[in-house]
Amino acid sequence: MRIECPICGSRDRREFYYRGDAIALARPAPDASDDDWDAYLHLRDNPAGETRDLWQHETACGAWLVVTRDTVTHAVRAVELASDVKRAMA
Numbered sequence: 299m300r301i302e303c304p305i306c307g308s309r310d311r312r313e314f315y316y317r318g319d320a321i322a323l324a325r326p327a328p329d330a331s332d333d334d335w336d337a338y339l340h341l342r343d344n345p346a347g348e349t350r351d352l353w354q355h356e357t358a359c360g361a362w363l364v365v366t367r368d369t370v371t372h373a374v375r376a377v378e379l380a381s382d383v384k385r386a387m388a
Contacts, residue, residue: 301353304379305361320352320383324338349369366378
C-alpha cells in the first residue's frame with residue numbers, strides 16, 4: 299500500500315505508523331468502572347469498507363495524517379494533514 303503524503307509525496311506504507319481511528323475515542327473519567335476502562339482499552343470496531351485513520355509519517359517529515367481508505371481493497375481514497383482536518387471541524 300502506498301500513501302500520498304501531502305508534504306513528501308507517494309511513499310510506501312512502511313514509512314508510516316498507524317495510530318488508530320481518526321475519530322477520537324472518549325476517554326473514561328479517572329474514577330470510571332473497570333468495565334468502562336476495559337472497553338476503552340480493548341474493544342474496537344473492525345469495519346469492512348471505508349475508514350478514516352490517523353497515521354504518522356514517522357520515518358520522514360513526522361506529519362500527522364488522516365487517511366481515508368478501504369479496508370477490503372486497501373485502496374487509499376484521500377490523505378489530508380490532520381491539522382487541516384481539525385481546522386475544518388472547528
